[in-house]
Amino acid sequence: MRARALSAAGLTIRRTPSTSVCSQCLRDDLLLTQTLIQSRKFHPTRRRDVSPFGAAATAAQAIFKGMPKAPPGISVDPLRIVGKELKFLTKNIRQLLGSGHPALDKVAKYYTRSEGKHMRPLLVLLMSQATALDPRKHTSDSPNPRSVDSSFSSLSILDDANPDSNPLVAPSAESQYDFAGDDNILPAQRRLAEITELIHTASLLHDDVIDNAVTRRANSSANLAFGNKMAVLAGDFLLGRASVALARLRDPEVTELMATVIANLVEGEFMQLKNTAQDEAKPIYTDETLDYYLQKTYLKTASLISKSCRSAAVLGRSAPEVIEAAYAYGRNLGLAFQLVDDMLDYTLTEAELGKPAGADLELGLATAPLLFAWKSNPELGPLVGRKFRNEGDVQRAREIVYHSNGVEQTRVLAQDYADTAVAAISDFPDSEAKSGLIEMAEKTMKRRK
Known part of the structure; x- marks a missing residue:
């Protein structure tokens, strides 16, 4: 679709072999943006119209075409839309993390003391609402009525003591969520939002050890407060509890999706350890350099967002085309989010x-x-090659970036991904939740931290 659009404008995309579908998608996105920048057909300070994202959004359009639309132009606050659900998020996460070992209990819950942005669970809840209006639910395959807290095996066999839960009481399907939340969000989707935050928090614990961080959420980082060993083990514990909660959703596809997120986080971290495709041996910019970086960015950041959005639609028994659109939204928004994060490191x-x-x-x-x-x-090549280790390297690199258009090109590419995310859900029925998802894309481009 993008190749045809460029052809109509007298432009072309150079195709090259790729080792994975995801890498090829990233390459096409990058080449399109660079070509438009160079041809001056893409103004960096103006939003542009974007066609629906491939077959996913096209198919979604067929599903939702003709449905009544809500009044346009209403500004919404995404936090308000799912505020009731988010209000209980931290409480429920802390219940999932309870441990009979006092030290482990303290470290595992350490990052839940200070409220984070909760962007990822917020997106899961909004996507759950937005896809609830799908008129072609798989009614023959209704969600499992058992509680999201119900275990498969006897708790005595699991030997997973959690003093913050009450294993002596057999919970009902709604017992974990006894507040007046949105009827369009299933208990399993609420639990998915919590699992998403658990996986993200575990990655923060591990990243802070790798990066020797000293602060996190305005407090001392866990590795500084408790030491590297305890921080790593706490991150592992969070992933373990997330895996248990994931299994109890009783959906093999969602389990597969979210389990691959954990693998993707590790793969992305290994790619980051190399820094560029050429590593230190031959620090020369090539066509593969930025492609490698974007693939790493997908694995480290966008994978969790894209697959959790997709999982929300799967749990809601949405039609396949809507599930693909949900994934496309999360994938592109995740890439935009990280690109903006990279840009802020140079502008704030x-x-x-x-x-x-x-x-x-x-x-x-x-x-x-x-x-x-x-x-x-x-x-910049020699500086990249030695990873800015020499005295003055960091300042010199920043000066070169400031006197180039690197920051602006990053902003343009991030905007392109944000626009594509919005286009992916453009044919969902109008609703507050859909407006909230669109607003999240706009907030991503405007954020200052």
Whole structure:
């Protein structure tokens, strides 16, 4: 579809072999954006119309065509739409994390003391609502009526003591969620939102050890407060409890999706350890350099968002085309989110960021703004090769990026992904939840931290 659009404009996309479907998608997105920038047909400060995202959004259009539309132009607050559900999120997560070992209990719950942005569970809940209006539910395959807390095996066999839960009481399907929440959000979808946050928090615990972080959410990082060993073990514990909760959703497809997220996080981290496709042996910018970076970004950031959005639609028994559209939204929004994050490291002060400015460079990471700058400034190559270890390397790299269009090109690419995310759900029935998903894409581009 994008190739035809470019052809009509007198432009072309250069196709190259790729090792995976995801890499090819990322390559096409990147080449399209770069071509439009160079041809001046894509103005970096103006939103552009985007066609529906491939076959997924086209099919979704066929499903929703002709349905009544809600009044347009109403500004919504995504947090308000699912506020009742989010109000109980931290409480339910802490219940999932209870441990009979006092030290483990304390470390496992450490990052739940301070409220995070909860972006990922927020997206799950909004997508659950937005896809609830799907007129072609799989009615013959209704969700499992058993509680999301019901175990398969005897608790004595599992030997997984959790003092914050009450295993002596057989819970009903609704017992974990006894508040007046939205009827369009199933208990399994609420639990999915909690699982998503557990996986994300586990990744924070592990990342802070890898990065030698000193702060997190305005407090001392867990690795600084308790040591690396306890922080790593607490992250493992969170993944274990997330896996148990995931199994109790009793949906093999969702289990498969969310389990691959955990593998993707590790794969992305290994890619980041190399930093670029050429590693340190041959620090020369090539056509594969940014492609490699975007693939790493998908694995580390966008995979969790895309697969949790898809899982929300799967749990709601949405039609296959709607499930694909939900995935496309999450994939593109996740990439936009990380690109904006990379950009902020170059545009905000330390006080605004809540962490040292230039932290990525200090860690030896060449992110999107620098990679765009590197393409026209080959003198960055040696700095990338030695991962900015020499005195003055970080400052020199920042100066080169500032005097190039690397930050602006990053913003343009992020906007392209955000626009594509919105296009993927453009034919969902109008609703507050759909407006909330659109607003999340806009907030992603406007965020300052």
